[in-house]
Amino acid sequence: MKARIILVILSCVLSVVMGLALSGRGAGHAAGRPAGKVLIGLSMDTLKEARWQVDRDLFVRKATALGAEVLVQSANSDDVQQIKDAETLITRNVNVLVIIPHNGAAMSKAVAMAREAGIPVIAYDRLIPNCDLDLYVTFDNVRVGEMQAQYLVDHLPGGKGRIIRIYGSKTDHNAALFKEGQDNILRPLIARGDIQVVHEDWAEDWKMENAKKIVNAAISKAGGTFDAQAILASNDGTAGGAIQSLMEEGLAGKLLVTGQDAELVACQRIAQGTQSMTIYKPIRLLACKAAELAVRMATGKPVVANAELDNGKVKVPSAFLDIVSVTRDNLLATVIQDGFQTYDDVYRDVPADRRPPRPAGDTTAQ
Numbered sequence: 001m002k003a004r005i006i007l008v009i010l011s012c013v014l015s016v017v018m019g020l021a022l023s024g025r026g027a028g029h030a031a032g033r034p035a036g037k038v039l040i041g042l043s044m045d046t047l048k049e050a051r052w053q054v055d056r057d058l059f060v061r062k063a064t065a066l067g068a069e070v071l072v073q074s075a076n077s078d079d080v081q082q083i084k085d086a087e088t089l090i091t092r093n094v095n096v097l098v099i100i101p102h103n104g105a106a107m108s109k110a111v112a113m114a115r116e117a118g119i120p121v122i123a124y125d126r127l128i129p130n131c132d133l134d135l136y137v138t139f140d141n142v143r144v145g146e147m148q149a150q151y152l153v154d155h156l157p158g159g160k161g162r163i164i165r166i167y168g169s170k171t172d173h174n175a176a177l178f179k180e181g182q183d184n185i186l187r188p189l190i191a192r193g194d195i196q197v198v199h200e201d202w203a204e205d206w207k208m209e210n211a212k213k214i215v216n217a218a219i220s221k222a223g224g225t226f227d228a229q230a231i232l233a234s235n236d237g238t239a240g241g242a243i244q245s246l247m248e249e250g251l252a253g254k255l256l257v258t259g260q261d262a263e264l265v266a267c268q269r270i271a272q273g274t275q276s277m278t279i280y281k282p283i284r285l286l287a288c289k290a291a292e293l294a295v296r297m298a299t300g301k302p303v304v305a306n307a308e309l310d311n312g313k314v315k316v317p318s319a320f321l322d323i324v325s326v327t328r329d330n331l332l333a334t335v336i337q338d339g340f341q342t343y344d345d346v347y348r349d350v351p352a353d354r355r356p357p358r359p360a361g362d363t364t365a366q
Helices: 050-065 079-091 104-116 141-155 173-191 208-225 236-248 264-272 283-298 332-336
Strands: 004-010 013-019 038-044 068-074 096-100 121-124 135-139 161-167 195-202 230-233 278-280 303-305 307-310 315-321 324-326
Touching: 038 050, 038 079, 038 283, 050 068, 050 096, 050 283, 068 079, 068 283, 079 096, 079 104, 096 104, 096 283, 104 121, 121 283, 135 141, 135 283, 135 303, 141 173, 141 230, 141 278, 161 173, 161 208, 161 236, 173 195, 195 208, 208 236, 230 236, 236 264, 264 278, 283 303, 283 315, 303 315, 324 332
Parallel strands: 038 068, 038 096, 096 121, 121 135, 135 315, 161 195, 161 230
Antiparallel strands: 004 013, 013 303, 278 324, 307 315
16 A cells, blocks of 8 residues: 655645555554564664664664564675565565665665565665655765765865765765765865865775775875875775775874764774764664654554655655764764763773863763
8 A cells, every 4th residue: 555645844844744554554464473563674784884783783672662573684785685685574574674775776676575565665874766665764965975075175274185085885875975965065176176186986885995995096196296185985984994094104194084974993093083083873863763663654653754855766755864073072072972982992092191081970981
């Protein structure tokens, strides 16, 4: 059954209210499942990165607290395996399928299979294009790119300089959105010559070693005249690869380096001065919101989104969550205050006399 979608304007904010009738697809798949039990399928790209382990744990914890059961599958960044995982979850008669795609385009097939089975689909953090998707829960990824690029512009002398750009994986739609946001800031500056991109490339599968190769190539291309001032890396993993390359050249801490995800190693690098910033996307907020919306969808309750995003086939109701730029100056007030990282972990390798005072009331001392 097609979900009812009603557009409502409240306080100048466009809200999309999706009412899934109890007699509709959100509740009509109880075969093979205990009566009244909400079953959510979570198909994940990978669990190799610490960030995604956090997402899984938070999502499962929240859904369980709301009375649902979650079946988790991880594909280890294998498109064929992820489609098989989705098929498995569909055959288990889940009420709702939540997908974190490795390759958004490939997973449109899984969305079609779920829709044929009458199961609504939520895309988590990464958009699935060209399919009849029910809901997208994410952060504003164009805004992520804008904040990364604006940081560099604000911190380059006079807003001018030579930069290296490291994009994410070509198979991840978010990577294109990050680049779009970066381009929004950089395009006019590049056009008038204030910013020069000396080297750029895509880091396959977001791998650190591929980012390192990109920076190595930039340094080799420049020969003895390498004089870039900044590296616009799209996430913390690629930032880490870039910094490894800089360390080998004795340049770590001498170039501005951006990132995203506020991973522990990135926060440690920020505290030490080798990485300049990261984008903190409050994963707890994302995971808990997605779990809450999945349960509401499964039980036929209204689901409210604050935006729509065109995925090439339909305008997908989307829930966009806020993001924060994190630097050495606000580590305490952001990721540490939120409990996303601990004071002791972040400043582990920073000499005691160079650490900021421990926050009042902090009880995480090791």
